[in-house]
Amino acid sequence: MLKIDHLTKRFGGLAAVNDVSTVIEEGRINAIIGPNGAGKTTFFNLISCVHKPTSGTITFDGRDVTSLRTDQVARLGVARTFQTTTLFDRSTVLDNLIVGHRLRTHSGLWDVLRGSSRLREEERVCREKAREALDFVGLSRVAHRLAGDITQEERKRVAFALALSTDPRLMLLDxxxxxxxxxxxxxxxxxxxxxxxxxxxxxxxEHKMNMIMSLADKILVLSYGEKIAEGTPEEIRRNPAVIDAYLGSEHAEV
Structure with a gap:
């Protein structure tokens, strides 16, 4: 689904991501792990087009998306969550989610000024998508609560729902x-x-290794911006380079 070839991102003299090639496999759970400062978030910023690479290419479903804007790649079906879930805390959870499907609407200023039928229909669809996403993540009960009043775990689920409301084909979860x-x-x-x-x-x-080892189909390991290993959880767990750089002996297979 997503092919990354020789991806490099330099900030001055620092290579945050250095010559990384990999494939995000369709229909699977693909994990990226590594110590703090390994380049994981920069890698996500590159494949979601927040940053432009210094070199290398990113291909999504056969199309070169390396130079696209974030909104353009989102419209192609790439959604993203962040380490810190930022919501409009003084708005309801449902109103926060209505923003997500706006990515798929076409109404402009003229529609707003006229109160056009297209605007009304798109408002209806956005609310429907928001409710569907909330139901999917198990949060219908908090739809009308202020976002600032929900728990941390519920905020995480709202972030999932917001990504889902954009109708994605690929979700990047940080x-x-x-x-x-x-x-x-x-x-x-x-x-x-x-x-x-x-x-x-x-x-x-994700840094929670017990979660990753039981969840992921495939794991990419970064260290100092470079790929040091890639494979199944079983392969990663017994890889000496990964044990030395990140996992430690407690995660190694005996």
Whole structure:
């Protein structure tokens, strides 16, 4: 689905991502792991077109998207969540989600001034998509609560719902279980499995190794901006370079 060839991003003399090639496989859970400062978030920023690479190419479903804007690649079907879930805290959860499907609407200023039928229909569709996304992530009960009043775990689910409301084909999840307890982590892992069962490919960055090893189909390991390993959880768990750079002996297979 997403092919990355020799991707490099330099900030001055620092190579945050250095000559990384990989494939995000369709219909699977693809994980990116590595120590702090390994280049994981920069890698996500590159493939979601937040940053432009210094060199290399990114191909989505056969189309070169390297030079596209973030909104353009989002319209092609790439959605993104962030480490910190930022919402409009004084708006309801439902109103926060209505923003997501705006990506797919066409009404402009003239429609707003006229109160056109197209604007009204698109408003209806946006609300419907928002409700569907909330139901999918199990949060219909908080639809009319202020976003500032919900829990951290619920905010994580709202971030998933916001991404889902854009009608994505690929979701990039940056530390989706950050800041939640083990029981909530397992609930979010099951939600990720549900997303993939519904035909959406997932790539995620996460530091919780127990979650990753039980969830991912494929793992890419970065260290100092470079790819040091790639494979199944079993292969990664027993890779000496990964054990030395990141996992430590407690995650190694005996």
């Amino acid at each position: 530390e989706p279980a950050g800041g939640v307890n083990p029981e909530e982590t397992e609930g979010l892992a099951e939600l990720i499995r549900k997303i993939v069962r519904h035909g959406i490919t997932v790539a995620l960055i």
